[in-house]
Amino acid sequence: MTDNVITLPGGNGELPDNPLRLAARPAGFCQHDQVMVDEHERTLYCANPKCGAALDPFNFIRGQAKTLAMAWERYRFVTAEARDVAERVSVLKKEEARLRAQVKRLQEKSGGLVNTRGQV
Numbered sequence: 589m590t591d592n593v594i595t596l597p598g599g600n601g602e603l604p605d606n607p608l609r610l611a612a613r614p615a616g617f618c619q620h621d622q623v624m625v626d627e628h629e630r631t632l633y634c635a636n637p638k639c640g641a642a643l644d645p646f647n648f649i650r651g652q653a654k655t656l657a658m659a660w661e662r663y664r665f666v667t668a669e670a671r672d673v674a675e676r677v678s679v680l681k682k683e684e685a686r687l688r689a690q691v692k693r694l695q696e697k698s699g700g701l702v703n704t705r706g707q708v
């Protein structure tokens with residue numbers, strides 16, 4: 589061995605044990621649809637007994653804010669679309685009434701039946 593070689597911790601070139609470990613996650617994917625608010629601990633937990641994950645309060649509120657913003661936007665869109673459809677239906681009903689009156693006038697004027705379906 590030369591003096592230029594630095595020996596890493598662990599001595600013989602092997603890595604020491606990793607001091608950090610990840611806790612095993614429960615199998616499956618949970619969307620944390622139900623949340624338990626622990627006022628005493630000031631924490632949020634997933635209320636699903638199979639999950640029970642501790643939730644980051646900021647991420648939870650951010651997710652709720654995004655969900656509400658999307659719901660508001662969809663509500664505005666659907667309301668505007670419903671208003672537009674109602675206006676079109678109103679115009680079509682007026683046009684239908686106008687055409688029915690016109691057919692009636694033509695029937696009375698001709699003194700007989702008027703074929704409105706284009707059939708012979």
Ligand SMILES: [Zn+2]
Pocket residue numbers: 618619620621634635636639640641
């Ligand atoms: Zn969960």
